[in-house]
Amino acid sequence: MSNDRDDGNVKRPSKPPTGRLGRLARLGALAPRAANLAYEGVRRRLQGPDQTEEQEREGRERVLKEARKTAEQMLKTLGEMKGLPLKLGQMASYIDGLAPPGYEDKFQEVLKKLQAKAPPLSAEAAEKVIRAELGGPSSEIFAEFEREPFAAASIGQVHRATLRSGERVAVKVQYPGIDTAIENDLKTVALMEQMIAPIGRRYQTKEGLAEIKRVFLAEIDYTQEANATEAFRAMFEGDPMIVIPRVYHGTTTKRVITTQFIDGIDYETFCRENPWSQRNVASVSIWTFMFRALYEYGVLYADPHPGNYKFIVDPNKKDDVKVAFLDFGCVRVMSDQMVAGMKRVLMAKMQGTDADFDRALVEVYGFDPTDPEGWPIYKRYTEHVMTPLTVDEPFQHTREVARENVGLLVRNQRKIIWKKGEVLPNLPKPIHMPVEHTFVNRLQWGLASVLAGLEGIHNYHRLSLPWVMGPRRVPKGLEVPLPV
Numbered sequence: 001m002s003n004d005r006d007d008g009n010v011k012r013p014s015k016p017p018t019g020r021l022g023r024l025a026r027l028g029a030l031a032p033r034a035a036n037l038a039y040e041g042v043r044r045r046l047q048g049p050d051q052t053e054e055q056e057r058e059g060r061e062r063v064l065k066e067a068r069k070t071a072e073q074m075l076k077t078l079g080e081m082k083g084l085p086l087k088l089g090q091m092a093s094y095i096d097g098l099a100p101p102g103y104e105d106k107f108q109e110v111l112k113k114l115q116a117k118a119p120p121l122s123a124e125a126a127e128k129v130i131r132a133e134l135g136g137p138s139s140e141i142f143a144e145f146e147r148e149p150f151a152a153a154s155i156g157q158v159h160r161a162t163l164r165s166g167e168r169v170a171v172k173v174q175y176p177g178i179d180t181a182i183e184n185d186l187k188t189v190a191l192m193e194q195m196i197a198p199i200g201r202r203y204q205t206k207e208g209l210a211e212i213k214r215v216f217l218a219e220i221d222y223t224q225e226a227n228a229t230e231a232f233r234a235m236f237e238g239d240p241m242i243v244i245p246r247v248y249h250g251t252t253t254k255r256v257i258t259t260q261f262i263d264g265i266d267y268e269t270f271c272r273e274n275p276w277s278q279r280n281v282a283s284v285s286i287w288t289f290m291f292r293a294l295y296e297y298g299v300l301y302a303d304p305h306p307g308n309y310k311f312i313v314d315p316n317k318k319d320d321v322k323v324a325f326l327d328f329g330c331v332r333v334m335s336d337q338m339v340a341g342m343k344r345v346l347m348a349k350m351q352g353t354d355a356d357f358d359r360a361l362v363e364v365y366g367f368d369p370t371d372p373e374g375w376p377i378y379k380r381y382t383e384h385v386m387t388p389l390t391v392d393e394p395f396q397h398t399r400e401v402a403r404e405n406v407g408l409l410v411r412n413q414r415k416i417i418w419k420k421g422e423v424l425p426n427l428p429k430p431i432h433m434p435v436e437h438t439f440v441n442r443l444q445w446g447l448a449s450v451l452a453g454l455e456g457i458h459n460y461h462r463l464s465l466p467w468v469m470g471p472r473r474v475p476k477g478l479e480v481p482l483p484v
Helices: 018-029 031-046 053-081 083-095 106-115 123-134 176-194 205-219 222-235 266-275 276-297 336-351 355-364 374-390 399-417 435-454 458-467
Strands: 156-162 168-174 256-260 299-301 309-313 323-325 331-333
Touching: 031 123, 106 123, 123 168, 123 256, 123 299, 156 355, 176 205, 205 222, 205 435, 222 256, 222 276, 222 299, 266 435, 266 458, 276 299, 276 309, 276 323, 276 336, 276 435, 276 458, 336 355, 336 374, 336 435, 355 374, 374 458, 399 435
Parallel strands: none
Antiparallel strands: 156 168, 168 256, 299 331, 309 323
8 A cells, every 4th residue: 555645745855864974064053043042041141130021021932932943943953864863852852851941841842743753754765675674565575554654763664564464563664874874973972072082081981982882773773672572572471551562573674673563542642631540550550661671680671752652541441551662672681780789779778778878879880979079969869860769658750850850960060060150160070880871861861751741659669679679580582791
């Protein structure tokens, strides 16, 4: 079947820009917008408190208008570029606290379009990949294939199809050249890292970049995503509230992955239209999925953004809500040492003394108790993000809680870097966290924002305690790395 079209009568491109200079130029084009937004903010502050109500209203409207223009330009540019810039845009679209303070709602209102429906490429581009990967046109491989994608993300776009055997499936087709684009993005970041060395090396920038490169390069190999999907199916095969799609390996390759098609309600609609009782059930399932995988199996699901869920509601049972998880490209298997270390920090906070907790922060996360400025910040931050796990009482995720996850760090780091009365910035004393921990903040920040939208309340401490106290189990089909 064919329903190819070009929105607005504009022909869609056949591939994203892949050259390093071209991608840099597109990002550079965003700079004037960012500068205008910063200028408006500074101008308002310089005008001082002695403004009339009318002047204050006009200034606020001017800044919000500039914020919306900046977000719309980001939407267009990041949507065209795909790859790592689009991933960053997706993160800013839902993680509370990442957008410019005071403009979060405006930015997220626009950028949330990137979560599940980024601008797709042409149908011909997807068809070309299918031919190259599966050995024939989509009309021969599938009984039916919708040329118009129903979802498009940072690395590929997804098409509805039906197998010759009759199963309805989702076929994710990688964008042509996206591997080159991501490699060039990583080279650009590596060049920037070299430019700030040796200062950056004090903050483990080289090691952190190597971890980011390892995870993102693995994400462009759909055979690894297929293995991760099967591993998560095995982990949660006994949980009726968690749905993991089946992988069809006969039509899965490095650049095409075919999985069971799952009908359901998208995150935004579910949060807006479904009753709190159903959202509360779903929040428990999402928490279970994330933290049982992490603490029982040592597997980090590092991409918790809202486009990766479907909510399946039984019309005959009011609160029978299943959550389907759709994307397993960004998964990190942790070493035994790292899993044991994370559990040690939690147990020290829950059952140990303050001295036990301090020791665990030093020996597991590399915090420095001799740093009079950084130590209290990082300790307080760790206590804050661990609160749902460590405090034995019902906990509700809210937008305020989620924003504070990021804001607590940013606000206090700013006090260290920009001291009152000093013109030049100060470099905070570095901490040396394990490289394996690089993507954990992405889970913590992203999950807190996702759960804030659901507004669920639960005693997550009691739910999580068996996984934290129990032994690490080996995830089926995934290799557990040795500690670095």
